[in-house]
Amino acid sequence: MKNRITELFEIQYPIIQAGMIWCSGWELASAVSNAGGLGIIGSGSMYPEILREQIQKCKAATSKPFGVNVPLLYPDIDKHIAIIIEEGVKIVFTSAGNPKTWTKHLQQHGIKVVHVVSSSKFAKKVEDAGCDAVVCEGFEAGGHNGREETTTFVLIPQVRAATNLPLIAAGGIGTGKGMLAAMVLGAEGVQIGTRFVASVESSGHENFKNIILNAQEGDTMLSMKKVVPVRLVKNDFQKRIQEAEDKGASKEELEQILGRARAKKGMYEGDMNEGELEIGQIASFVKEIKPAAEIVNEIWSEFLEAKKNTAAL
Ligand code: NDP
Numbered sequence: 001m002k003n004r005i006t007e008l009f010e011i012q013y014p015i016i017q018a019g020m021i022w023c024s025g026w027e028l029a030s031a032v033s034n035a036g037g038l039g040i041i042g043s044g045s046m047y048p049e050i051l052r053e054q055i056q057k058c059k060a061a062t063s064k065p066f067g068v069n070v071p072l073l074y075p076d077i078d079k080h081i082a083i084i085i086e087e088g089v090k091i092v093f094t095s096a097g098n099p100k101t102w103t104k105h106l107q108q109h110g111i112k113v114v115h116v117v118s119s120s121k122f123a124k125k126v127e128d129a130g131c132d133a134v135v136c137e138g139f140e141a142g143g144h145n146g147r148e149e150t151t152t153f154v155l156i157p158q159v160r161a162a163t164n165l166p167l168i169a170a171g172g173i174g175t176g177k178g179m180l181a182a183m184v185l186g187a188e189g190v191q192i193g194t195r196f197v198a199s200v201e202s203s204g205h206e207n208f209k210n211i212i213l214n215a216q217e218g219d220t221m222l223s224m225k226k227v228v229p230v231r232l233v234k235n236d237f238q239k240r241i242q243e244a245e246d247k248g249a250s251k252e253e254l255e256q257i258l259g260r261a262r263a264k265k266g267m268y269e270g271d272m273n274e275g276e277l278e279i280g281q282i283a284s285f286v287k288e289i290k291p292a293a294e295i296v297n298e299i300w301s302e303f304l305e306a307k308k309n310t311a312a313l
Contacts, residue, residue, distance in 0.1 A: 001013060001014060003188050003189075004133075004166040004188050005133065005166050005168060005188045005189035006189075008112060008132060008133060008166055009038050009065050009067075009091060009112070010065050011033075011036060011037060011038050011064070011065060012036030012037075013036045013037050013296065013299075013300050014168075014188060014189030014190065015032075015036075015037035015038070015179070015189070015190060015192065015296055015299055015300065016037060016038040016040065016135075016168060016189055016190065016191040016192070017029065017032040017037060017038065017039050017040055017191075017192060017193075017196045017292070018040065018042075018069070018170065018191045018192060018193035018196070019040040019041060019042035019043070019044070019067070019068065019069020019093055019095075020042045020069075020142075020143065020193050020196075020197060020278075021042050021044040021045035021071075021143070021263055021267070021278070022042075022045045022203065022204060022263060022264060022267040022268040023042065023196075023197045023202045023203055023204040023208075023267060024039075024040060024041060024042040024069075024196070024202065024203070025041060025042075025054050025203045026041060026054045026055070026057040026058035026061060027061070027201040027203065028196060028199060028201040028202050028203065028292055029041045029058050029062075029066050029067075030057075030058050030061035030062040030066065031199070031201045031291065031292035031293055032066075032196065032292050032293075032296060033058075033062045033064040033065060033066045034061075034062050034064055034293065035292060035293035035296035035297065036064075036296060036300075037296045038065060038066065038067060038091070039058070039062070039066045039067070039292075040066065040067045040068065040069050040091075040093060041054050041055065041058060041066070041067070041068045041069065042069050043068050043069060043070055043071075043074070043080055044069070044070075044071040044074055045263070045264065045268070047076070048076050048079040048080060048083055051068070051080055051083055051084075052083045052086075052087060055068065055083070055084070055087040055089060056087065059087070059088075065090060065091060066089075066091070067089065067090075067091030067092060067093055067114075068080075068084055068089050068091070068092055068093070069092075069093040069094075069095060070084070070092055070093070070094050070095070070102075071094075071095050071096040071097070071144065072094055072095065072096050072097020072098065072101060072102070073096045073097060073228070077102075081102055081105070081106070084106075084111070085106070085109045085111070089111065090110065090111060090112060091111065091112045091114070092106050092111050092112070092113050092114070093113075093114045093115070093116060093135065094113065094114070094115050094116070095115065095116035095135075095144065096116075096144055096228075098125075098129075099113075099115040099125060099126045099129035099131055100125075100128075100129045103115070103129045103130055103131055104130065107130070107132075112132045112133075113131050113132055114131060114132060114133040114134065114135060114168070115129070115131045115134060115135070116134075116135040116136075116137055116170070116191075117134060117135070117136055117137070117146075117159070118136070118137055118138070118145065118146020118147075118148060118150065118155070119146060119148050119150060119155070119159075120136075120155070120158040120159045120161070120162035120163075121162075123136060123159045123162050123163045123165070124162050124163060126163070126165065127163045127164070127165050131165065132165075132166070133165055133166040133167070133168060134159065134163060134165045134166075134167055134168070135168040135169075135170050135191050136152075136155050136156060136159040136167065136168070136169055136170065136187075137152075137155075137169075137170040137171045137191070138150060138151045138152025138153070138154070138155045138156075138169075138170070138171030138172060139151045139152070139171065139222065140152055140171040140172030140231075140280055140281040140282065141170055141171035141172065141193065141231060141280050142193055142194050142197075142220070142231045142278045142279040142280035142281075142283070143193070143230055143231060143278035143279075143280075144228060144229070144230055144278075145222055145229045145230060145231050146229065147225060147229055149222065151171075151172075152169060152170070152171040152172050152173065152182070153181075153185065155169075155171075156169050156182060156185040156186050156187050157185050157186050159186075160185070160186030160187075161186075166188050166189070167186060167187050167188050167189075168187060168188065168189040168190060168191050169182035169183075169185070169187035169189075169190050169191070170190065170191035170192070170193070171280065172280060172281055172282050173190045173191075173192055173282065174192055174194055174195035174280075174282040174285055174286060174299075175195075175285070175299060175302055176298070176299045176300065176301065176302025176303030176304070176305065176306055177302060177303075177306045178190070178282075179299060179302075179303045180303050180306045180307055180310070192299070193280060194212065194279050194280040194282050194283050194286060195282065195286055195295055195299075196292060196295060197209065197212060197279065198212045198213065198283075198286045198288070198289050198290075199289065199290060199291065199292040199295055200289060200290065200291045200292065201291065201292045202292075203268070204267050204268070205266075205267060205268055205269060205270035206270065207270035207271075207272050208266065208267050208270065208272070208275075208277060208279075209289055211233055211272055211277060211279070211283075212279060212283045212286050213286065213287060213288070213289070215233070215279070215283035215284045215286075216284050217281075217284045218284075219233060219234055219283070219284065220232060220233055220234065220279060220280070220281055220283065221234055221238065221242070223238055223241050223242060223245070224241060224245075224254055224258070225245075226245075226249075226250070226251040226254055227251055227254050227255055227258065230276070230278055231278065231279070231280060231281070232276060232277055232278060232279075233272075233277035233279055233283075235266075235272060235273055235274075235275070235277060236273040236274060237257075237262065237266075237273065237274050237275065237276065238276075238277075240257055241254060241257055241258070244257055258276075262274070262275055262276035263275070263276040263278060
């Protein structure tokens with residue numbers, strides 16, 4: 001397919017694998033890129049030298065374009081940016097922060113910059129910051145989420161109306177039919193996280209992958225708005241947070257319950273009761289762990305089939 005997203009990233013299909021902490025290292029990113037999508041290394045859980053090693057391994061594993069996701073709330077952000085530039089990465093997705101901070105600097109080094117937003121108001125800021133494209137991510141998405149709770153279906157057309165930037169939709173998309181729906185609403189590409197967590201190449205713990213396979217509708221919830229809103233699987237930890245929130249707990253009290261490194265404990269080390277398990281609503285639709293290339297091919301053929309079938313509507 002040729003459109004502004006495939007041309008911007010020089011990829012075959014406008015299917016982008018989301019950068020996800022603890023789950024998307026070089027193995028997943030290179031597998032998605034080799035299959036014709038855009039693979040992204042999730043740097044938010046990596047110490048700077050780990051990120052360098054992951055980029056180098058990704059370069060060795062694919063000659064195709066790949067990107068790095070940089071959550072701007074990461075503590076060692078300037079070191080990450082320096083490594084990304086030194087290692088010659090060509091595409092950066094920034095999130096969870098102000099797009100003005102790093103965009104020009106990265107672009108001066110020949111890097112395409114895309115920023116993730118959860119509202120049309122922020123999408124306008126992304127355009128003002130001079131980014132090359134924007135991702136709009138709706139309420140259904142896993143992990144870090146918007147405060148406004150706008151669903152993907154409501155968000156896409158509004159962001160489309162608010163900006164002329166190439167538009168990627170995210171949140172609740174895991175199939176070719178979902179991809180087509182997003183594109184009918186105005187997106188030119190999709191970013192998919194949850195479905196790729198349940199892939200062979202994802203670095204998420206086996207227990208975490210199995211939680212996805214067994215997830216039912218309603219098994220995730222947006223929590224911790226006072227700290228940083230994240231969609232989590234309802235487990236012992238999430239329920240404790242929920243009870244505290246229901247009683248009106250302060251930001252400080254919630255931070256105390258959260259403690260440190262809970263995301264690693266859950267998604268990487270496999271503690272399904274006490275870990276922070278960040279996953280999207282579409283988990284209830286994912287029933288099998290597959291190689292990333294198979295996932296890309298399946299989404300693409302389902303997209304083509306669904307597109308053909310729309311003529312009969
Ligand atoms: P915490 O503060 O609870 O813990 C930090 C975790 O990140 C630890 O597991 C640590 O590994 C790892 N880490 C990697 N690089 C660094 C670094 N330079 N300094 C400190 N810790 C580092 O954070 P979270 O687990 O909630 O989040 C992990 C990272 O992802 C953070 O950098 C956060 O800013 C970022 N992030 C989190 C999101 C979320 O939804 N939770 C969303 C977007 C970004 P170790 O245990 O081996 O020390």
